[in-house]
Amino acid sequence: MSMEIELGRGKRARRAYTFDDIAVVPSRRTRNSSDVSTTWSIDAFTFDTPIIGAPMDSVVSPKTAIALGRMGALGVLDLEGLWTRYEDPEPLLAEIASLPAVSATRRMQALYAQPIRPELITQRIAEIREAGVVVAGALSPQLTQEHYETVVKAGVDLFVIRGTTVSAEHVSSAAEPLNLKQFIYDLDVPVIVGGAGTYRAALHLMRTGAAGVLVGFGGGAASTTRASLGIHTPMATAVADVAGARRDYMDESGGRYVHVIADGSIGTSGDIVKAIAMGADAVMLGVALARATDAPGLGYHWGAEAHHPSLPRGRRVAVEQVATMEEVLYGPAQVADGTTNLVGALRKSMATTGYSDIKEFQRVDVVVTPYE
Amino acid sequence: MSMEIELGRGKRARRAYTFDDIAVVPSRRTRNSSDVSTTWSIDAFTFDTPIIGAPMDSVVSPKTAIALGRMGALGVLDLEGLWTRYEDPEPLLAEIASLPAVSATRRMQALYAQPIRPELITQRIAEIREAGVVVAGALSPQLTQEHYETVVKAGVDLFVIRGTTVSAEHVSSAAEPLNLKQFIYDLDVPVIVGGAGTYRAALHLMRTGAAGVLVGFGGGAASTTRASLGIHTPMATAVADVAGARRDYMDESGGRYVHVIADGSIGTSGDIVKAIAMGADAVMLGVALARATDAPGLGYHWGAEAHHPSLPRGRRVAVEQVATMEEVLYGPAQVADGTTNLVGALRKSMATTGYSDIKEFQRVDVVVTPYE
Amino acid sequence: MSMEIELGRGKRARRAYTFDDIAVVPSRRTRNSSDVSTTWSIDAFTFDTPIIGAPMDSVVSPKTAIALGRMGALGVLDLEGLWTRYEDPEPLLAEIASLPAVSATRRMQALYAQPIRPELITQRIAEIREAGVVVAGALSPQLTQEHYETVVKAGVDLFVIRGTTVSAEHVSSAAEPLNLKQFIYDLDVPVIVGGAGTYRAALHLMRTGAAGVLVGFGGGAASTTRASLGIHTPMATAVADVAGARRDYMDESGGRYVHVIADGSIGTSGDIVKAIAMGADAVMLGVALARATDAPGLGYHWGAEAHHPSLPRGRRVAVEQVATMEEVLYGPAQVADGTTNLVGALRKSMATTGYSDIKEFQRVDVVVTPYE
């Protein structure tokens, strides 16, 4: 247990840390970058790199999902985004990229009000599958019951349930809530579910049988949940807490290893390094991939919270387009700010601190040293 | 007791926290927004939402008091403001909104030098009462003895005594100070009194028989008391301390529940969430409501400290007009920065963290995580 | 003793606090401003207000020394400044105020290279004395032996020895250093000496027989000692430490009370409040008085470090001219930023927190709450 702080009479709190609060430190050993492995395996699937494209329309289209797969990463398509609401969303992506800031939220609220068409879910998944890469699609917990059969029938390899906060114990008086445990038990495909930001929430999600847990709460570049909801999940602490749940659950389950996937606040290669250092098995990237010149966001980035009909909690933000998706992942970098050659930087950081694989690197030393 | 810090030999201090220092964290349970209640009851009065418009000329006019009442909130009229000094203050409000920054303080010092006219107190209260909403008016502790009979005769439902710091034990050699305990005992209507910023000050105010205590010390958007007086009341700690006094006083009084109303530093829906998380029963809003297009401040905001004749300790500040008062409270929001749909955001935050009413939500977990 | 922090193996340090790190908090009692006394007495002299104009050419000329004296404060003339090097320094003050930033240091190095003329020391002191106010002049420890006889003969009431750091134990191989103890013992007039920034340094200065100790190390608005020398004396901690030395020395000396004068980092009325709250008996003001329209700096402010011939450690800085010296001290204020009505604000702060004199107010509660 960490030291509790008394905020005032009868109200105590932990200090929680962001990636900006910490840094990795070298050990006494170094290693060649070429001797380092960044391989990540979940269920039957193995990837060259523990990088997942987030299910956001600015990050993953069917085309980028295929491209990411071919580059040894994983792209997750948002099955409630423009690609399942419109036959041809490309003109709409271009329109979003051209909206003036003042009316962007309003127009996006209108665009995403269009209903989801199940046949488009099927079609998008088929497109990706045909390319021969690992297929992953995401639904929100709210719409999972409505659409999951379409998704499963269309044939995904990994099923992602992603909301700002997903709990194993949702209470509703209106409708019977999704019973995650039963749902996952019944499903044939492995499920990755989140966000969770605490040890307890994550432990309960692990007990549902999920293959992976997303750690986060919309804390990313395009989010305003802290101003809007007062909720914030400092990621360094959250990842460490969920990694702690992974260890305890492994013991309690007699050996089931649930993957911890950091999802949020990861904007640079340095943040990827820190996420793994805190215990993540893989990272889900939004803005870091939206910066690619061939990302579907065309220089803009937004999440599902940005177009909520009555309570948007995020924004469409402009991002600098720094390089192609391949250069973003593998370089060569021509700028030195952690936005390109993400995998090269991860490799170099592991080598410099003397570690040879992702699992080992979770044990690297860190220090608390806030950015000045 | 919280950990004391030694500042230097023989001088110790507590670390005190602002709302910006903290954030609410999700628990393992989630809930539907529609299952959440934001109801607040004080004395015989029940409100849909625990939101109170502050007695400031930029926030509450008789018209806004009525509008807030009809929307399930409470507006408190400043009975020492322009509305009780002038027959028709609307041209003056327009003038204040058009003053150049350099001369605003000087002109406001002149405008507020005009005497208070008791018949206008009576008239303003009557206007609000006729609309059928809960009537609340505020006096400063300095002028309470002079005007309270007019106020009570005019018929208020809730009587607010509000100063930057109000103590149960004011010492004066010049005049007999207000004996709060006797005053409240003699009065027929429930009294809300403050600001108090510490456990002891609040406990003494509770013992006077007040129905509610305002927590704060002019720490809001329009205040400069920290630069001017060196005084500051970090609100997260102050609310928790006063909530602690509420609990102890309830025990000592054999069950009297005194409401804790956070008054200051609440600019966004996220701050409302945090105030309640720290133990507040309701929040008194200034700048957050002054941002309404139909607020009386017409895009400006100021408190009584801004026009003190010799020692102004606040400023008239320009605020962005974001939406109508109704949209500020209930949405739909078209910007995502915590300035509109305050009640929707509170509801969503309670739902996301699994709580169903305000009282329960006071127990939600928080973390210390300063804004970067 | 305060909690020590381990910076690294074998190197420990205390956390030290600035005025910006702290704030005063109200207690459970309040008081009328008119019932508050700000009187300060040192040796045979009593002042309406514990405010001292710093011996800096931008703050105190003979004319301002007289004006401050008449307003119940004390102005200390720098006896190594322009007024003792030039017959008529006013054109030079005007020239300094008109220098472009890029050449200001160089020109000031030249202006202050002119030798000090003893007859001008005599003349300046006589001017002030004739006005009937308390006369105080300052020398640096380096030049005290050379000029003190002139000073004493000219007739000062308070003798100030002020350097960035003054110790009771200066070591020099070149010349016999000033023996402070002997010097003070031999002198007829009370001596105020500093700066000191630590308990030990202050205790040793107190043992020399000084009437007052200046707390500080050039930490003010015009100083760059932190960048240049790596030295910094966070004032909240320094004042508390020296106040601790005052208490211990009073015990050890059988009752001699040495005044603690905060000298540095005091830019607003809020800072004056905090300095006294940490234990100061009086405050020495630089920039706060240089802001007066009738201050000799004509909108600029600098200290002796700014014109050191080979290692300047400060700058001539432009300051906003906010009001007359009288309004700066006593108001009325027409801006609300702690730069005018310094005494009114101190009074109000003492009243709001329930204290009635300076000595009592040294016990007021403070909290640690860094400026956001």
Next chain:
Amino acid sequence: MSMEIELGRGKRARRAYTFDDIAVVPSRRTRNSSDVSTTWSIDAFTFDTPIIGAPMDSVVSPKTAIALGRMGALGVLDLEGLWTRYEDPEPLLAEIASLPAVSATRRMQALYAQPIRPELITQRIAEIREAGVVVAGALSPQLTQEHYETVVKAGVDLFVIRGTTVSAEHVSSAAEPLNLKQFIYDLDVPVIVGGAGTYRAALHLMRTGAAGVLVGFGGGAASTTRASLGIHTPMATAVADVAGARRDYMDESGGRYVHVIADGSIGTSGDIVKAIAMGADAVMLGVALARATDAPGLGYHWGAEAHHPSLPRGRRVAVEQVATMEEVLYGPAQVADGTTNLVGALRKSMATTGYSDIKEFQRVDVVVTPYE
């Protein structure tokens, strides 16, 4: 051991401090600047001042190495920089200084892709040797085996092996890594090696027989390793830790004193003071010397990381040219920001705090007080 912080379940970290987090404090004694010695001796060599020019093309050319030597300091030539790749690098230095920001990295990647010519190593070292100053050259650990014989044959007095992180235990599957211990044992000249950022890493380097250890990890003005690699070595803590290793190694080795050289984050004279206060014997300066009008960088500064072919982790940064190299070291200063008269400021700081030599000054008191 310092207090550990729990970041989250199962992940603990130390708080680490930068130079900006700390300041030196005066003691009770002061001293004359002229009585202070800044002499530094390593192996058979003695320098007037503990200042080393970093092996970076923007800081040290053969000409500046000679100039620094004549001024009592030490300049280390980068033997993998432009001077050993090109017959006449001066036009290329001028070109780098004229590159637009957007293409600087790309062009530098190309310029530094040119092979190193051993005969130029020989020639550059000869030039410096002829001037009669102490000769020091640096190789990276990667190229040490390839070029050290050329270097030794050319005749260096001090051999520097400098990388972002150098460990005594490099692991490589591709080639036999440099066995530092054997290498240093076989070599005739004293070796300075680093960077190391931790107690353990430094202790292992000390055991290789090195005469000095560089403390740092490219944390300087021109580096972006924190954003890129997530690695950061807060220098105050790192220097103290390595000074701790020096003490422990001295015990374990029966008296061998290994010099601790702070290398990174030292931009002003204040930082030099703090580095020594934390235990450094000498400092290696980059940007602080690149600011000289006669530095080879011509107003720009960069390190080897800035031109890495696939993963640049630094930038060419523009620096203000403040004075000649001699004025940077010895003044007189005409600006007061810690960029000129570095040695004078160090001297003054030691005198003000009462210390007379570098070794003693390592014991000066410091406080933790972050820059506001």
